[in-house]
Amino acid sequence: MSQQLIAELTRSYWMEIETTMNYLSASTNLVGVQAEPIKQALAADVLEEIQHAQALARRIHILGGTVPGSMDFSAVQKSMQPNSEATDVVAVIKGVIDNEEAAIAQYKKTIKLCEDDPVTEDICVTLLADEEEHLRLFQGYLYEFENR
Ligand SMILES: [Fe+2]
Numbered sequence: 001m002s003q004q005l006i007a008e009l010t011r012s013y014w015m016e017i018e019t020t021m022n023y024l025s026a027s028t029n030l031v032g033v034q035a036e037p038i039k040q041a042l043a044a045d046v047l048e049e050i051q052h053a054q055a056l057a058r059r060i061h062i063l064g065g066t067v068p069g070s071m072d073f074s075a076v077q078k079s080m081q082p083n084s085e086a087t088d089v090v091a092v093i094k095g096v097i098d099n100e101e102a103a104i105a106q107y108k109k110t111i112k113l114c115e116d117d118p119v120t121e122d123i124c125v126t127l128l129a130d131e132e133e134h135l136r137l138f139q140g141y142l143y144e145f146e147n148r
């Protein structure tokens with residue numbers, strides 16, 4: 001059970017690392033009059049997502065796992081790749097929504113594995129709440145762009 005839990009926490013760890021990469025790039029690459037609030041929100045999220053990765057790394061270690069190195073990394077976040085159109089704020093917002101939905105699904109799945117591990121459950125619930133906030137914020141941005 002613990003091995004399966006460590007595997008899921010490691011998966012979440014990589015998701016958080018990839019998220020920081022893509023929010024860092026998107027928070028830098030976007031241009032135009034509509035870009036600034038999105039860039040600022042993403043730049044703030046870079047710090048939150050790296051803290052999520054730190055919390056997961058600590059928990060993997062406490063459970064007896066090994067936090068992997070970069071050679072084990074494989075990227076999956078296709079919808080977060082830079083667009084040739086640097087003003088395409090909506091594409092970034094949709095990419096973030098995909099990404100936050102994936103994180104939410106992953107934490108919910110992991111929480112179900114935590115029956116006799118309330119500490120890991122508590123950590124995952126905290127991170128889940130953060131991702132739900134991120135999702136709601138970007139759903140609001142999308143709503144605004146689609147209803148101008
Ligand atoms: Fe996160």
Ligand SMILES: [Fe+2]
Pocket residue numbers: 045049100103130131134
């Ligand atoms: Fe997030």
